[in-house]
Every structure is written in C-alpha cells, then in structure tokens.
Amino acid sequence: MAALFGTRVRRLRLAAGMTQAELGAKAHVVSSRIAQIERVCGARPTLELARALDRVLGADELLVELWPYVYREAFPDWARVFIALSERATVVREYAAHVVPGLLQTEEYARAVLSVGTTLTGAAHLEERLSARMERQERLRGADRPELWVVLDEAVLRRPIGGRAVMREQLARLLSVADERHITVQVLPFDQGEHDAMGGSLTLLTLPDGSTAAYTEGAHYGQLIEDSAEVGRFALTYDRLRAVALPPLMSLDMIRSVMEGYRGGTSVPSRAVRRRLAQEQLQQSGGWQLRGGEGRSPRARPRA
Numbered sequence: 001m002a003a004l005f006g007t008r009v010r011r012l013r014l015a016a017g018m019t020q021a022e023l024g025a026k027a028h029v030v031s032s033r034i035a036q037i038e039r040v041c042g043a044r045p046t047l048e049l050a051r052a053l054d055r056v057l058g059a060d061e062l063l064v065e066l067w068p069y070v071y072r073e074a075f076p077d078w079a080r081v082f083i084a085l086s087e088r089a090t091v092v093r094e095y096a097a098h099v100v101p102g103l104l105q106t107e108e109y110a111r112a113v114l115s116v117g118t119t120l121t122g123a124a125h126l127e128e129r130l131s132a133r134m135e136r137q138e139r140l141r142g143a144d145r146p147e148l149w150v151v152l153d154e155a156v157l158r159r160p161i162g163g164r165a166v167m168r169e170q171l172a173r174l175l176s177v178a179d180e181r182h183i184t185v186q187v188l189p190f191d192q193g194e195h196d197a198m199g200g201s202l203t204l205l206t207l208p209d210g211s212t213a214a215y216t217e218g219a220h221y222g223q224l225i226e227d228s229a230e231v232g233r234f235a236l237t238y239d240r241l242r243a244v245a246l247p248p249l250m251s252l253d254m255i256r257s258v259m260e261g262y263r264g265g266t267s268v269p270s271r272a273v274r275r276r277l278a279q280e281q282l283q284q285s286g287g288w289q290l291r292g293g294e295g296r297s298p299r300a301r302p303r304a
Helices: 002-014 020-027 031-039 049-057 062-072 077-086 107-114 123-141 154-157 164-177 228-244 249-263 271-285
Strands: 091-096 147-153 182-188 200-207 214-218 222-225 289-292 296-298
Touching: 002 031, 002 062, 020 031, 020 049, 049 062, 049 123, 062 123, 062 147, 077 147, 077 154, 077 222, 107 154, 107 164, 107 214, 147 154, 154 182, 154 214, 164 182, 164 249, 182 228, 200 228, 214 228, 222 228, 249 296
Parallel strands: 091 147, 147 182
Antiparallel strands: 091 200, 200 214, 214 222, 289 296
16 A cells, blocks of 8 residues: 555656655655655655645545555554554443553653554654554544543553653643543542453444444554454453443542642652551541551450
C-alpha cells in the first residue's frame, strides 16, 4: 500500500508538471520527504501530509482514502484487523493495566509511551506513530463517535510516565473527557486484589451488526479473539472488573487526588513512615493497634 501511495503521488506530480522540490514547497515539506514517499523509504506519510499532497495535487481525496491502508501496513496482520474493527465499533470497552488508553492520551504522554520499546527505529518513526495515534482520537469527536467505557488500574494513575508535569496534564485530560456523555471512566483500586485480567489489557469492541470482538494485549504481543464463546468469557471478565471498580464519581475523586500529588511534587513515604503514621492515627482514634505481620488487634481495655 505504501508503494501504491508513492506511485500515485509520483504520477500526479508528473501530470501537474512539478518537481519534487516544487511539490515539497507547496506541501510545506523538504523535497527529500517527497522522494522518500515516492521511493517507499523512510517514515510513512502522516495523515496531515496526505491531506496536503491531496490538496496540492488535486487528487480528489484519493491520497486521503489510501492513507489508512498505508498506516495499517506497519502493523502485524492481527493488529491491522483490530484497527479496522476499532474504526467501525459503536461501543468500546477497555481495561487498561499499565497506561492510559491511546484514545485518551495527551500528545506528550503518548510521545513518552511510544518512545520506549524495541520496535522504534528512530525519530521519524516516532513522529509517524504519534501522528497516527493522535489522528485516531478524532473519532471520539465525530458524528459516529462510539460509546467509550474505560476501567483504569490504579497503577495507570501512579506511574509518572513522562514526568510529573506530563502526568498532571494527562490526569486533567481524563477529568475533562469524563464530562462527555459518551465517555465513562472508572478506576480499579489496588485494594481490590487479584482479578481475572491481571497481566495485560483487555478491549471489547461492539460492531454495528451487534457482534463483539475481544482484544488482549501485553508488552510485546496482542491477540484478537472473535469466537463468540471466548468473547463471552472476556465480556464476563470485563463486567466483573467494572463491578468491583470505584463508581465513576469516586473514580474522578481519586484521579483528582493523584493529580494534586503530582502538582505538589510530593514523594511516596516509605513503608515504615506509612506504618508509623497509620499507628498514630489509629491510637488517636482509640480504635485498633497494628501488629507486625498479623493484621490488627483490639487494644486491651481495663476491667470494670
């Protein structure tokens, strides 16, 4: 698809009587970028560049229509199918174990997430992936936007990806989008303990025909499941996660609290300090005493 895109650009450019330098100037990129596209080398074109080339060359949306296929070509077969289904889904349900889902990431948070990993080949590749991720978010603002329900593991809030300033902005974004009628955000707190989706993230896509597909993902793999029986089991897992997660309003309160912690630059107290503070608070309330490794026990009361 990248070769087809490059061939179309070259034919349209020659038909318009333009050199690569002239086309680059009109599309606001260097001539070498046009050469890369035509020769299918270097980073794939971004959607923004595809739109610019389409406009300059008078391609009547041909290049814009080809771009999604060029973009998907960079992914394994199973990922391409997942992306295609995501673009059609009417309902998206996600459990995120490690990072904020791509549809809700700020640009700087996404940059930090995409900057790590063994598949990144350089700065141009990073910008390509970043541009594609930001473009996917446009669907949440379109007329055919899906209903989005997200359950975030508490670890997603606590891990300072990109640094404190980036995390403050990201958490503020979560609070903002949660005001949208079609977006619901919940947090699964640590104290809920173990659950069926531990170790990876889970996405459920409901399609226009009413069918549902499931997608599980780890650090270096992804698996698309379309068998109805298996999808049903994953749907039950998701419903259980949603049931034990904090209600939406309490979830937003936790997000605000964590965001304030990033704003103040506070560090997490050590276990010994946390234990001492908890003991002091419990003693002041006249309630319980903590015993190392044995949970809590009532204080002895004098006999009457």
